[in-house]
Amino acid sequence: xxxxxEEFMNDLEKLFDETGVAIFKDIQFFIDSLVLRPPxxxxxxxxxxxxxxxxPIAKRAEFVWKDSKLATITEDYPSEINVITFKRxxxxxxxxxxxxxxxxxxxxxxxxxxPVVTADVFDVPIHTKxxxxxxxxxxxxxxxxxxxxVSTNPGLWAKKHVEEFGADMITxxxxxxxxxxxxxxxxxxxxxxALEHLEQVMDAVDVPIIIGGSGNHRKDVELFTGVADxxxxxxxxxxxxxxxxxxxxxxxxxxxxxxxxxWTQLDVNNQKKLNSEILDMGxxxxxxxxxxxxxxxxxxxxxxxxxxxxxxxxxxxxxxxLAFPMSGGTTNAWGxxxxxxxxxxxxxxGPRAFRGPLWEILTAFILSIVGLDLAMMLHPGSVAxxxxxxxxLSAPKPSKPVDGLKWITMK
Amino acid sequence: xxxxxxxxVIPLLPGTNCGQCGEQTCMSFAVKLLDHLIELxxxxxxxxxxxxxxxxxxxKELVTPPIISIKIGTGEKxxxxxxxxxxxxxxxxxxxxxxIFVDVNDEDLDDLIQRTEFVKNYDWIRLGDRINxxxxxxxxxxxxxxxxxxxxxxxxxxxxxxIILCTLDPKIMEAGLKVTKNKNPLMYTATKENWKExxxxxxxxDVPITVxxxxxxxxxxxxxxxxxxxxxxxxLDPGTIPGxxxxxxxxxxxxxxxxxxxxxxxxxxxYPTIGIPAAVWMDQDIKNLSLGERVTLSYEEAKLxxxxxxxxxxxxxxxxxxxxxxxxxxxxxxxxxxDPRINPAVEPGLYEINNPTPESPLFLTTNYTMTYFxxxxxxxxxxxxxWLLVIDTEGIGVECAVAGGDLNVDAIKEHxxxxxxxxxxxxxxxxxxxxxxxxxxxxEDSANKVVIVGPRDCGGIPFLLEKRxxxxxxxxxxxxxxS
Numbered sequence: 001x002x003x004x005x006e007e008f009m010n011d012l013e014k015l016f017d018e019t020g021v022a023i024f025k026d027i028q029f030f031i032d033s034l035v036l037r038p039p040x041x042x043x044x045x046x047x048x049x050x051x052x053x054x055x056p057i058a059k060r061a062e063f064v065w066k067d068s069k070l071a072t073i074t075e076d077y078p079s080e081i082n083v084i085t086f087k088r089x090x091x092x093x094x095x096x097x098x099x100x101x102x103x104x105x106x107x108x109x110x111x112x113x114x115p116v117v118t119a120d121v122f123d124v125p126i127h128t129k130x131x132x133x134x135x136x137x138x139x140x141x142x143x144x145x146x147x148x149x150v151s152t153n154p155g156l157w158a159k160k161h162v163e164e165f166g167a168d169m170i171t172x173x174x175x176x177x178x179x180x181x182x183x184x185x186x187x188x189x190x191x192x193x194a195l196e197h198l199e200q201v202m203d204a205v206d207v208p209i210i211i212g213g214s215g216n217h218r219k220d221v222e223l224f225t226g227v228a229d230x231x232x233x234x235x236x237x238x239x240x241x242x243x244x245x246x247x248x249x250x251x252x253x254x255x256x257x258x259x260x261x262x263w264t265q266l267d268v269n270n271q272k273k274l275n276s277e278i279l280d281m282g283x284x285x286x287x288x289x290x291x292x293x294x295x296x297x298x299x300x301x302x303x304x305x306x307x308x309x310x311x312x313x314x315x316x317x318x319x320x321x322l323a324f325p326m327s328g329g330t331t332n333a334w335g336x337x338x339x340x341x342x343x344x345x346x347x348x349x350g351p352r353a354f355r356g357p358l359w360e361i362l363t364a365f366i367l368s369i370v371g372l373d374l375a376m377m378l379h380p381g382s383v384a385x386x387x388x389x390x391x392x393l394s395a396p397k398p399s400k401p402v403d404g405l406k407w408i409t410m411k
Numbered sequence: 412x413x414x415x416x417x418x419x420v421i422p423l424l425p426g427t428n429c430g431q432c433g434e435q436t437c438m439s440f441a442v443k444l445l446d447h448l449i450e451l452x453x454x455x456x457x458x459x460x461x462x463x464x465x466x467x468x469x470x471k472e473l474v475t476p477p478i479i480s481i482k483i484g485t486g487e488k489x490x491x492x493x494x495x496x497x498x499x500x501x502x503x504x505x506x507x508x509x510x511i512f513v514d515v516n517d518e519d520l521d522d523l524i525q526r527t528e529f530v531k532n533y534d535w536i537r538l539g540d541r542i543n544x545x546x547x548x549x550x551x552x553x554x555x556x557x558x559x560x561x562x563x564x565x566x567x568x569x570x571x572x573x574i575i576l577c578t579l580d581p582k583i584m585e586a587g588l589k590v591t592k593n594k595n596p597l598m599y600t601a602t603k604e605n606w607k608e609x610x611x612x613x614x615x616x617d618v619p620i621t622v623x624x625x626x627x628x629x630x631x632x633x634x635x636x637x638x639x640x641x642x643x644x645x646x647l648d649p650g651t652i653p654g655x656x657x658x659x660x661x662x663x664x665x666x667x668x669x670x671x672x673x674x675x676x677x678x679x680x681x682y683p684t685i686g687i688p689a690a691v692w693m694d695q696d697i698k699n700l701s702l703g704e705r706v707t708l709s710y711e712e713a714k715l716x717x718x719x720x721x722x723x724x725x726x727x728x729x730x731x732x733x734x735x736x737x738x739x740x741x742x743x744x745x746x747x748x749x750d751p752r753i754n755p756a757v758e759p760g761l762y763e764i765n766n767p768t769p770e771s772p773l774f775l776t777t778n779y780t781m782t783y784f785x786x787x788x789x790x791x792x793x794x795x796x797x798w799l800l801v802i803d804t805e806g807i808g809v810e811c812a813v814a815g816g817d818l819n820v821d822a823i824k825e826h827x828x829x830x831x832x833x834x835x836x837x838x839x840x841x842x843x844x845x846x847x848x849x850x851x852x853x854x855e856d857s858a859n860k861v862v863i864v865g866p867r868d869c870g871g872i873p874f875l876l877e878k879r880x881x882x883x884x885x886x887x888x889x890x891x892x893x894s
Contacts, residue, residue: 061614063607066635070627071677073670104718107663136867180849215814265811293811297739298537299781300808302746303755305721306501313499335810337785337868338738345870348535350735354706358739361710362717366743369721389714395656402657404625404650405600407514407690408550408577411697 075108077101077316082285083113084259084325086169087235091206094168096289096373097325102312103369104393114394115368117387118210119167120331120378121158123197124176124186126151134175134185138340140356141379155200162205165380166387171239172201173212177219191226198227210237210261210376221248228256237261239327240291243274250281261327262290266303268310272321279321289374294328296336297363304328305370312371325373330364334378357381365389415473417441423470424454425463431455444474446752447506477673478681478725480507481619481644483546483597484573490545492646492725493683498669500723501751508748509719510545510726511740512575514689516552517562523549524569529732531570538784542741544572548599548689548728549587551578556586563587567594575599575621575728581608588616597621599685600648601637603629610640618644621685625650625660627667634679646726647680651687651719653711661686662718669722683725688715692730709736717743755780756806761830762787767796769837772880774865774872775823776844777804777812786869793873798836802826809846820853827858838882839889842875855892861885 083098098112126142126149127133135151142151150156154172161167174194181187201209211227213220224238240263241249253260262278264270271292278288292307308326315323333339339359343352360382364375368390377383420441427437432453434440443449451474457463480494490510497503513530515523527547534543547566551559559578566574567590574596576587584598600621601609613620622633622645634645649664665684672681691712700708709731716727720743729740756778764787776786778801790797802822804812812818827833841860843850845867855862863885865875 061611061640063610063640064636065606066632066639068628068632068635068679070631070667070671070680071675073667073675104659104662105666106659107667265807265815295808297746298742300755300779302749302751305747306499306751309499310501337870338742340868341870348734349738350733354709355735355738358710358713358735362713362739362743365714366717366721366747369718385710385714389658389711392655392657393659393662393718395659397660398654398656401625402652402654404652404687404690405579405602405623407687407693408579408599409552409554410550410693410695411516411552 073107075101077108079316079318079320079323081312081315081323081325082288084286084289085235086208086237086259088206088208089233092208094208099312099316099371102316103371106397110396113373114390115373115375116168117166117364117375117377117383118169118171118327119158119161119165119383120171120173120376121154121161121201122151122173122175123154123189123194124151125149127185132185134181134187137378138334138356139342140340140352141334144380153200154197155204158201159204161380161383162207165383167207167377167383169207169210169374170201170205171210171212171376172198173214174223175212175214177223178214178216179219180216181214191222194223195227195230198230202230208234208236210239212239217242217245220245224249224252228252228258231258232256235259235287237289239263241274241278243270243277246274246278246281250278250283253287254281254283257287259287259289262288262324263293264290265293266295266300266307268292268307268314268322271311272319275321275324285320285324288324289327290322290324291327291329294330294332294363294367296330296333296339297359297366298336298338301363301366304367308367308372309370326371327374328364328367328372328376330360330367330372330375331378333360333363333382357385361385361389415445417445419473420444420470423466423473425456425460425466427456429456446503477676477678478669478683479643481646481683483510483575483595483619483726484571485593485595486571488546488570488572489595490573495723495725496673498666498673498722500747504750504752505723505748507725509724509744510573511737511744512546512548512573512726512728513544513732514548514550514577514728514730515562515566516550517555517559518552520562520565523562523565526732527566527569531572533734533737537742537745538781538788540745542745544737545726546573546575548575548577551580551583551587554580554583556580556583559583560586560590563590567591573597579605581605581612584609584612588612588618592616595619597646599623601633603633606633606636610637610642613637613642613644614640619646620644621646621648623648623650625652625664627664630668631677631680634682638679645682646685647682648685648687651690651715653691653693653715658715658718661715665719665724666722685726685728686715686719686724687728688712688719689728689730691715709733712736713739716740720744720747723747754806756803757783757801759801759803759826759830761832761835762799762801764790764799765794765796767798769835770882771796771798771836772876773798773800773832773836773838773841775800775802775841775847776869777802777807777809777818779804779806779808779812782808789869789872793876795873795876798832800826800830800832800841809844813847813849818847818850820850820857823850823854824858838885840880840882840885842872842880844869859889859892861888861892 081097081099086094095113101108122135124135127136145151158170176186176189179188237259240261262274295301295304311322339356357379364386424437432440457467476494476496478493480491482491492510494506515526530544549563576596577599598620600623624630671677759778804817839861842863842865848864851862
């Protein structure tokens with residue numbers, strides 16, 4: 001007779017509880033191993049044994065340790081990503097690129113440079129009720145720069161990013177130079193004003209600077225040409241050149257030894273085309289960084305993720321037009337409503353103070369796993385949180401082993 | 412292992428182009444089969460006719476994914492993890508989204524109840540996808556079989572979600588297995604030390620079992636030893652260890668396992684993987700941490716979860732059970748598991764929302780799926796009857812479509828005409844996204860509409876309508892424009 005062990009056990013327990021004794025007759029043992037458990041009482045032990053004995057399955061199984069080895073993974077990545085050095089005369093240099101393997105594949109080898117952060121600074125003050133401005137930042141971001149208000153002086157703003165929040169570089173976005181934006185809100189600024197702002201930033205910090213255009217094609221050419229003399233001797237980056245503008249901007253970069261940011265929109269073929277056009281114009285390959293566009297977490301990061309991953313793998317496998325370090329406007333994360341929406345509008349999302357910075361960190365971090373080298377960031381907590389995980393991931397293999405099963409019994 | 416081509420499949424199909432599967436030819440069946448757009452069982456002759464038995468057997472072997480699927484739990488809430496065929500999602504897509512579990516322990520029952528309720532109730536729709544959690548990992552903290560069994564029972568009384576039984580002690584494991592009989596829980600975990608006893612339990616109760624080792628040779632040995640004992644429902648844990656240097660090693664081990672299975676075709680470790688971001692809390696005096704310290708640890712846990720989801724770790728156990736945390740993790744998973752083969756565009760056209768009348772406001776947006784869903788969702792939620800004109804920008808969002816020229820005045824005019832907007836909407840107002848503000852002037856001139864610039868985020872639409880939508884005033888303005 002074979003019985004459901006649990007039922008059997010229950011019956012036995014009941015019997016034992018009632019009578020204090022259980023007698024077994026005519027029981028056959030079909031088993032070749034036996035597990036004994038500490039008895040609650042003598043009768044319980046007997047019940048347990050009997051239950052164990054009624055398991056036919058153990059009879060067939062063979063429990064022998066089979067020593068086995070996992071084949072070592074060897075992968076051939078014949079090419080390397082170009083090394084880009086941002087240079088600040090009399091100040092700090094920042095190096096990105098040079099990868100030989102996909103990011104954080106430490107089982108293959110170590111890449112020479114880790115992803116870095118460039119923090120956003122703007123040429124217009126942050127919008128407040130009293131001060132209309134084209135620069136509207138969400139509350140969790142702007143509160144870090146309004147008290148005291150550093151946004152009226154890009155130099156002070158940059159200093160705060162570098163000295164207090166640990167940014168490696170500064171991107172000065174000249175959004176106010178767009179002639180189509182209203183002057184009373186900071187738009188339509190002249191190149192002369194732009195030069196003043198740039199000077200403020202250069203005086204305030206000793207890190208390399210990225211010159212961010214407004215997106216107005218005609219004005220961007222004027223801007224990049226206009227600042228060239230002032231930045232000569234440094235190696236900064238002109239951000240950005242597109243298929244529509246590269247012909248006018250690349251010669252400036254070439255003449256003044258500046259890096260260009262080659263920007264396309266989530267299209268690997270367009271990126272290859274633009275990069276090869278830039279190379280064809282004679283710009284050295286150590287002066288090109290590419291930006292295939294960041295869709296933030298929740299709003300298109302899956303496209304960015306795969307475009308970054310495809311481009312990095314292609315670059316490592318020998319595609320010369322994609323063997324460039326990659327930048328990304330991970331600040332875009334603050335355009336996601338999960339990051340900026342006020343608590344009272346979305347109570348079910350939990351506190352914005354927590355979800356906001358996390359949104360920016362995860363946007364930057366998940367892209368760094370597939371090739372992002374330069375994260376353009378905004379929130380100080382996000383900068384710190386991103387740099388922290390990159391450091392932990394890049395650190396050498398620890399010699400001291402850790403018991404990874406302790407979590408089972410954590411309090 | 413090289414990726415399969417339809418040419419590998421064709422010789423194993425009947426080749427009669429019978430059409431019973433709904434495809435015109437066996438070739439097109441083969442293509443769809445490899446893209447998971449059709450199931451093997453749709454090829455009826457292959458199953459019904461004896462002469463194809465050999466072909467069927469070969470074909471089944473051929474299309475079995477290098478990482479097999481394992482089921483956990485039973486009934487409606489049962490999950491299936493694994494089954495992916497690529498390491499890089501752009502090469503195909505990932506299937507079976509990472510299952511997300513939350514841990515509870517057997518000593519703090521109030522906490523257990525609260526956390527189980529959280530997991531059970533975490534369920535919502537985001538941009539057309541369901542965001543929810545998959546199960547509960549019950550840890551034996553007490554070290555007592557009865558206490559553990561009671562805790563597991565308590566969880567079962569609250570929910571029928573899948574369960575993971577976490578203990579290294581076979582006696583405690585058995586206590587848990589007894590109360591989860593027929594619930595198909597996952598055992599966590601067998602190690603080199605306890606594997607024999609654990610393996611016996613896995614056989615006896617016929618449940619899936621995890622194997623753990625940070626030494627991947629040892630992990631493989633565990634798999635081979637279990638397979639030799641007749642066990643094939645295995646989940647791999649190569650260890651999730653937080654902290655400097657350890658995180659990099661953790662990620663590497665996960666990638667090595669996937670590469671070995673998927674690219675090298677090592678069948679003996681072709682099983683789903685499990686990661687434990689909750690491990691960031693071990694060695695911490697959790698109850699006495701400050702809020703700041705807790706948030707810092709949760710951030711670390713989220714980052715660990717993100718890197719593991721990014722390359723298809725199949726099941727994760729988290730400790731932080733809070734809305735803001737699961738929001739981020741849920742969206743990371745939603746994005747990574749989105750099918751890259753699907754065009755991110757919806758059909759352009761004039762959409763009716765909440766049964767509009769000819770007097771209802773007219774909104775405009777682009778046909779990027781995510782933009783469309785957000786705008787539609789907000790309008791629906793606000794219960795405002797309205798018209799939504801969706802412009803074909805080839806699936807580009809508003810900001811980029813304006814910058815790149817896909818969203819322009821001519822395109823808007825064409826759509827107004829093509830979708831007969833002026834026949835259905837009897838006023839002259841149109842609300843454009845705040846991010847497309849620069850189109851306002853030109854659009855007023857050339858489309859002969861009163862253009863109202865909406866908020867930069869559509870969450871502000873109800874406010875806009877309350878303050879600035881006035882049909883009489885719009886018509887007055889329009890009259891003025893005509894003179």
